[in-house]
Amino acid sequence: MMQRAGATLALPILVLALTHVAAQPPHSNGNASRTTWLDAYREPAGRLIGEAVSSTFAWQRLSVLTDTIGNRLSGSPALDRAIEWAVAEMKRDGLENVHTEKAMVPRWVRGQESADIVEPVRHPMSMLGLGNSVGTPRDGVKADVIVVHSFEELDAKASMVRGRIVLFNAAFTNYGETVRFRSSGPSRASSYGAVAVLVRSIGPDGLRTPHTGALQYSNEAPKIPAAAVASEDADRLQRMSDRGERVVVQLKMDARFDPDVESANVVGELRGRENPDEIVVVSGHLDSWDVGAGATDDGGGCIVTWEALRLMKVLNLRPRRTVRVVLWTNEENGGRGGLAYRDQHRAELSKHVMMLESDGGVFRPYGFGFSGSDRARDTVRQIASLLSGIGANQISTGGGGADIGPSLQEGHIAGMSLDVDGSKYFLIHHTQADTIDKIDPVEMAKCAAAVAVMAYVVADLPKRLGE
Numbered sequence: 001m002m003q004r005a006g007a008t009l010a011l012p013i014l015v016l017a018l019t020h021v022a023a024q025p026p027h028s029n030g031n032a033s034r035t036t037w038l039d040a041y042r043e044p045a046g047r048l049i050g051e052a053v054s055s056t057f058a059w060q061r062l063s064v065l066t067d068t069i070g071n072r073l074s075g076s077p078a079l080d081r082a083i084e085w086a087v088a089e090m091k092r093d094g095l096e097n098v099h100t101e102k103a104m105v106p107r108w109v110r111g112q113e114s115a116d117i118v119e120p121v122r123h124p125m126s127m128l129g130l131g132n133s134v135g136t137p138r139d140g141v142k143a144d145v146i147v148v149h150s151f152e153e154l155d156a157k158a159s160m161v162r163g164r165i166v167l168f169n170a171a172f173t174n175y176g177e178t179v180r181f182r183s184s185g186p187s188r189a190s191s192y193g194a195v196a197v198l199v200r201s202i203g204p205d206g207l208r209t210p211h212t213g214a215l216q217y218s219n220e221a222p223k224i225p226a227a228a229v230a231s232e233d234a235d236r237l238q239r240m241s242d243r244g245e246r247v248v249v250q251l252k253m254d255a256r257f258d259p260d261v262e263s264a265n266v267v268g269e270l271r272g273r274e275n276p277d278e279i280v281v282v283s284g285h286l287d288s289w290d291v292g293a294g295a296t297d298d299g300g301g302c303i304v305t306w307e308a309l310r311l312m313k314v315l316n317l318r319p320r321r322t323v324r325v326v327l328w329t330n331e332e333n334g335g336r337g338g339l340a341y342r343d344q345h346r347a348e349l350s351k352h353v354m355m356l357e358s359d360g361g362v363f364r365p366y367g368f369g370f371s372g373s374d375r376a377r378d379t380v381r382q383i384a385s386l387l388s389g390i391g392a393n394q395i396s397t398g399g400g401g402a403d404i405g406p407s408l409q410e411g412h413i414a415g416m417s418l419d420v421d422g423s424k425y426f427l428i429h430h431t432q433a434d435t436i437d438k439i440d441p442v443e444m445a446k447c448a449a450a451v452a453v454m455a456y457v458v459a460d461l462p463k464r465l466g467e
């Protein structure tokens with residue numbers, strides 16, 4: 001924390017810079033009425049930003065969550081504790097209508113696990129079983145390894161796969177391109193008779209750090225156990241295989257599913273002063289994988305969106321419409337929280353003005369991804385100009401999120417995501433290294449400021465967003 005001591009000192013300069021920037025019209029497009037409505041928000045925006053960046057409140061709250069509760073896999077006692085804690089803390093903040101909304105969630109239990117090269121010589125590997133994987137028999141699965149780098153190569157080598165452990169060893173390019181080896185690789189290998197799957201961790205090369213994450217079995221092939229190995233271990237298997245050596249691996253996993261258990265989304269509100277039935281949702285997911293502390297994925301997203309309401313409350317800023325924070329359950333291995341919200345709020349989805357999800361980390365904020373009408377986008381762009389002082393004024397395409405997705409789709413609701421500097425995100429994603437020390441309190445405060453200003457103004461607009 002010592003290196004962060006400059007945070008408070010930098011505040012007056014930041015607020016000054018913001019006021020300065022805010023004095024410029026957002027666009028010199030000659031539309032005077034536009035400038036007028038935006039002008040009314042310069043002062044509250046400045047106060048929200050000032051309040052957010054003048055303390056490390058968000059970071060401290062995240063440290064309490066991650067240090068005293070830790071990681072929070074769906075169905076775990078830790079997630080239950082986190083839900084109870086969030087409810088109590090929201091009440092302490094003075095949020096309104098604080099409650100939980102029930103969702104049944106799967107309960108996957110990792111148990112003991114290991115993966116060892118056993119021939120030609122023993123090497124324990126750095127591994128993590130993939131979420132939702134079945135376990136192995138007690139003595140494990142022991143078989144020769146075959147290395148492939150693509151599904152095409154798997155198909156081409158189909159006749160050599162039976163009875164073997166397949167290693168998908170595709171270099172990490174980006175998440176979207178490589179995550180399919182984790183999610184559908186196990187069933188594809190199983191369809192050719194593989195007995196287990198190893199996946200090169202989906203993330204940039206780290207320091208022998210395996211990355212977990214969910215797999216999805218297809219119904220067409222037997223369910224076989226699957227685990228991620230660190231890039232160094234994948235590289236070793238590759239070298240041995242390239243030399244034509246016979247490599248035997250023994251995989252042991254206790255993983256199992258227990259019956260579904262009750263969990264909940266946590267909801268808190270600041271009720272609108274004029275149109276309380278119209279709702280702006282800001283959100284993050286409270287569940288995490290069962291490794292690390294779930295700080296970046298997605299404790300940080302929960303705290304900065306929740307902060308938006310707390311900051312408004314502290315500053316006595318009550319917008320026309322209701323701002324609602326939702327902390328989702330079960331994003332990582334089921335998405336049941338997002339589905340439950342859609343089902344439970346079906347009757348008021350048409351009253352949802354906008355839904356935002358922060359699930360890309362709380363690093364230096366750039367702005368927001370937005371999906372919605374051109375008219376709404378234009379308004380959101382102008383609102384974002386209020387954030388140029390903290391560099392969070394970019395509006396890009398593709399606003400959405402795994403948990404808000406079902407509601408956005410069914411209700412045709414405008415969607416938003418918080419866009420941040422994602423350069424470190426996949427290095428720590430779903431690993432033991434997802435701890436709060438990777439998060440800068442000042443960057444996190446700026447994320448909270450950005451969400452607070454955007455949510456406040458959208459909820460307070462004279463006319464509903466897009467109209």
Ligand SMILES: [Zn+2]
Pocket residue numbers: 285297298331359
């Ligand atoms: Zn996440």
